[in-house]
Amino acid sequence: xxxxxxxxxxxxxxxxxxxxxxxxxxxxxxxxxxxxxxxxxxxxxxxxxxxxxxxxxxxxxxxxxxxxxxxxxxxxxxxxxxxxxxxxxxxxxxxxxxxxxxxxxxxxxxxxxxxxxxxxxxxxxxxxxxxxxxxxxxxxxxxxxxxxxxxxxxxxxxxxxxxxxxxxxxxxxxxxxxxxxxxxxxxxxxxxxxxxxxxxxxxxxxxxxxxxxxxxxxxxxxxxxxxxxxxxxxxxxxxxxxxxxxxxxxxxxxxxxxxxxxxxxxxxxxxxxxxxxxxxxxxxxxxxxxxxxxxxxxxxxxxxxxxxxxxxxxxxxxxxxxxxxxxxxxxxxxxxxxxxxxxxxxxxxxxxxxxxxxxxxx
Ligand SMILES: *Cc1c(COP(=O)(O)O)cnc(C)c1O
Numbered sequence: 001x002x003x004x005x006x007x008x009x010x011x012x013x014x015x016x017x018x019x020x021x022x023x024x025x026x027x028x029x030x031x032x033x034x035x036x037x038x039x040x041x042x043x044x045x046x047x048x049x050x051x052x053x054x055x056x057x058x059x060x061x062x063x064x065x066x067x068x069x070x071x072x073x074x075x076x077x078x079x080x081x082x083x084x085x086x087x088x089x090x091x092x093x094x095x096x097x098x099x100x101x102x103x104x105x106x107x108x109x110x111x112x113x114x115x116x117x118x119x120x121x122x123x124x125x126x127x128x129x130x131x132x133x134x135x136x137x138x139x140x141x142x143x144x145x146x147x148x149x150x151x152x153x154x155x156x157x158x159x160x161x162x163x164x165x166x167x168x169x170x171x172x173x174x175x176x177x178x179x180x181x182x183x184x185x186x187x188x189x190x191x192x193x194x195x196x197x198x199x200x201x202x203x204x205x206x207x208x209x210x211x212x213x214x215x216x217x218x219x220x221x222x223x224x225x226x227x228x229x230x231x232x233x234x235x236x237x238x239x240x241x242x243x244x245x246x247x248x249x250x251x252x253x254x255x256x257x258x259x260x261x262x263x264x265x266x267x268x269x270x271x272x273x274x275x276x277x278x279x280x281x282x283x284x285x286x287x288x289x290x291x292x293x294x295x296x297x298x299x300x301x302x303x304x305x306x307x308x309x310x311x312x313x314x315x316x317x318x319x320x321x322x323x324x325x326x327x328x329x330x331x332x333x334x335x336x337x338x339x340x341x342x343x344x345x346x347x348x349x350x351x352x353x354x355x356x357x358x359x360x361x362x
Contacts, residue, residue: 044271091219094245108130120132140167161300174189189217195224220233230257285349289349309337328340
């Protein structure tokens with residue numbers, strides 16, 4: 001037997017849900033509504049599709065490993081230096097580049113539970129210890145995190161809003177927190193859903209980066225911009241930290257198609273407006289339906305809502321799936337009575353709740 005690294009024993013492969021085609025075949029359905037992975041129900045911008053088709057004329061060249069055009073566009077958008085940016089095949093990849101850069105066996109990484117699983121996966125991969133502080137009112141408990149900081153702490157991952165609960169930490173809470181974090185601990189703010197939030201009390205992480213040299217943030221094109229299949233996300237941070245992380249990056253980690261798509265997506269602000277408006281509407285519609293059906297839900301700042309259906313989540317998940325609705329069962333996320341339901345179009349949500357009603361009647 002070939003002996004693997006010790007750390008590998010602590011890992012489990014990511015188990016995806018059934019594919020749309022598999023669900024279709026299994027239940028003999030011709031239409032599936034996927035509300036499982038917080039994707040954009042409007043698809044992506046038409047501009048993206050046009051640029052991708054044009055790009056297909058020349059697919060034989062390696063990508064620009066520097067993502068130059070995209071880099072310049074993002075630097076301009078946020079008024080940061082180009083050397084403050086790092087690009088990845090989704091922000092997933094950046095999370096693992098960060099842990100590869102900073103986590104050695106024995107080091108500690110703090111986050112909350114329940115949250116995005118990649119923080120833990122990236123830490124365990126490197127032989128680090130993940131310290132999971134329980135959420136408080138379904139929200140990141142920043143005071144609880146501060147209490148867990150030790151001399152071994154290297155990183156703190158904060159999802160804001162949190163996935164799967166959709167809760168937000170405020171500007172005030174973030175600033176009080178940053179004051180207390182030692183300067184040799186890197187704070188990573190994962191803002192995958194930031195485009196769905198337009199509130200004055202949302203943290204201004206970019207501005208706080210001027211003061212705190214141990215702060216960075218992650219953003220993605222997978223959610224609001226509807227480019228999940230292309231795999232492209234980015235990090236913004238202090239140039240010295242970005243330079244270190246960049247040493248761990250594979251040379252051609254972001255495909256040309258992804259770069260072309262992301263750049264086009266940034267230009268189409270109308271698509272972002274449409275998505276934002278739909279998400280607000282679908283959220284209000286969902287809350288109303290939950291209230292009508294007497295279902296508990298966690299008010300969300302993202303494009304998804306955690307709903308308590310009062311039955312075992314795997315059973316409910318299977319019943320929904322057999323009717324063509326795929327959601328994310330809460331048991332896989334550590335909340336066994338809930339489902340995480342991504343917000344779709346109004347028509348999709350309406351159809352979803354009709355099926356929910358039918359199932360719950362039985
Ligand atoms: C979806 C998500 C991401 C990243 O997605 P990528 O597709 O890898 O960019 C990162 N963090 C959170 C909290 C998410 O929900």
